Amino acid sequence: MSPSHRTLFPAARSGLLSPHVLALAGVLGLSATVARAQEESTTTLKEVTVRSAQDVQTLPAPAAGGQVAKGAGLGLLGNRDVMDAPFNITSYTQQVMADQQSATVAAVLENDPSVRFTTNAGHAYENYTIRGLE
Known part of the structure; x- marks a missing residue:
């Protein structure tokens, strides 16, 4: 002991x-x-009702000039303003595509400095990298 x-x-x-x-x-x-x-700390809470007033299908409003949007749909994060997003985003609108007469996605992505193209212009397959990711 x-x-x-x-x-x-x-x-x-x-x-x-x-x-x-x-x-x-x-x-x-x-x-x-x-x-x-x-036994002494058993407490019953009131019922809580949660309602959502946000339409998840609604696109963010375009910024002044109409070329880019003020936000984007970020999947699980929902629709977020560009200032509230946890990373840098640029959302191009339909107007920029019409103004540039873009025939392909590559033509729109040429506006973004973080996008690099790995194929020649007019190639059948548009290969590009975004921040180093293919």
Whole structure:
């Protein structure tokens, strides 16, 4: 038996209580205290109703000039303003495509400095990288 058991529990010193019995008594006392605390703290909350007023299909409004939008649909993040997005985004509108008379996606993406083309102009397959990702 350790010296701490001899000084704290005189009955254990005389051999009446073993350390295992003392540990079991401590566990039972702790579990009774936890059960009492759970009974006392039971609270029922009011029902909460959540409603959404945002239409997830609505596109963000175009910025002044109509060439780019003020936001974008970011998948799980929903429609976000460009200033609230966690990364840099540029959303081109239908007007910029019409003004440039774009025939392909590559023609629109030429406006973005982070896009690099890996094929020649007019190629049947438009291969490009965006920030180094193909």
